[in-house]
Amino acid sequence: MPDQIIVLGEHSKGQLKDVSLESLSLGKELSKVLRKEVILVVIGRELDEMAQEVSSKTGLRVVVLTTQKYEYYTPETYCEILYSFLLRESPYLMLVGHSYQTIDFVPKLAGMLDWAFVSNCINYQIQNSQLGWVRQVFNGKLNLRVEVKRGSPYFVSIQQGTFETSDYNIRVSPRVYHHELVLPNLPLKRKLIEVIENVHKKIDLTKAEIIVAGGRGLGSKENFQLILDLAKALGGGVGASRPVTDSDWLAKEHQIGSSGQVVSPKLYIACGISGAIQHLVGMANSECIVAINKDPYAPIFQVADYGIVGDLFKILPILIELAGEIKK
């Protein structure tokens, strides 16, 4: 119904993922503002327990969708399931989290339905009674507010960590509906072989109180030693942005960001890191952020508490020395 906001609940091991909890909160907020109903949709098998709990705690209707031959996620399967569901429901909009999974199937589904897809949004804005969405553009240096021309229905995905999660503790009778779709038994174009978890040599930065992180600005593996030295002087952990681990200056375990670890230490010192969205997502909730970069317009300064614009190679040696003295 055009009065419905449908939220996709991604899940793992019987729990809703954080970004879906955030989507739910946003959905609830929008439902009040726009006077629409909000429902949660989850896809897969053996989800009844999770669905009952979520429905009871949030007070929302939960729909569990599956097919007779559902085994695991593939973009085809999810698109087939949601295509027929969404055609029937014809909602106002469908809200999903911006994730490794939704990147993989929502553009396909949007194409199938000929719906707009506003991806990776960080905010919404209502102006002149029109609902608009705010997205980061140009490496996070600017924000762009867009509107969907034809209006509903359409897809929106939201960036993880930008909307707060409410505490759900309503405790009402759950309303859970199960739909099993019968889909044509065509061979899948894509199949899963295995899931690989790289857990060897685990370095847990989530417990570190101080993290010193380096980025592309260090220039080389040899120069990166400065980061190691500063971390040692402060008794902190060593982090890195993606380009550093891609270039093998440091092991992947040290990577901080959407592809690596998400940390929130007391002190995060970002050296030579521009602050691309994918990195910010991994550290923006740190208590105190210090940024050192030669580019005064680097997005990292948007989230920093203290910033120094200058030459890393002049600043770091002095910082290392001073840190060493203080820690004695």
Added chain:
Amino acid sequence: MNILTCLKQVPEKDSRYKIDSSGIGVSDENLTFETNESDLYALEEGLRLKERVGGEVLALSLGPERVDKVLRNALAMGADSALHVKDESYDGGDAWVTAQTIVAAIRQKEFDLILTGVQSEDMGHGQTGTMIAQLLGWSHATIVTSVDVIDECSRLQVERELGNNVFERIELQLPAVLTIQSGINQIRYITLKGIMQAKNKPYKIISTDDLDLQSGMIGEESSKLKPQELLVPQKKRQTVMIEGDAEVAVKSLMDRLQKETKIL
């Protein structure tokens, strides 16, 4: 394998932007452009696949005159030919429009594999590659971190990122579209020999008028999204910018960290 790599030209990472008079775009002057990072990794991956199993790599890009820099660069790296879909008003289309334009541009050709980056650094929709797969009815995978060709080039096994250092290994039928994640490989340096050879490689320019698209099918008019306002982000935190030369700045920083935050 016949491989297509789609490359987007974007402003350099360190660019300083000025919002133009329209209020929804940035001024082109004083901007330097480069190839979108993950597209470059996709091109490199395409070249490596060609080196392993044979075939040809076509580099394609959409946009105005200046886009030829991206294509010349691709040819110098080793792409066999280039296709420039030239249109001054191109920028402004959404991912669906871009995907349709690309599909129309390659209609006469046969590819086994289409490679794009995961997302562009300027608009960052992250949708174009998957939408190309949808238009063509091909299998696809996104955020790909490794590619293996198996079964005499009829199938692929790829790994894709799921976040948190978790990956999935999947098998795909060809033809397929892959969106390639940055860091999948090491991008080769361009050699003088490469630059010289590039001069003799086929470089075709077509305009969007040549494509089997209705007028108004490309660019902002057919986009489903309407940009309303471009803004400088509001600061999430009040940043204290510490002035002075290195000695002064570091001392001031340490002072503040000790006194104001009591962390050290």
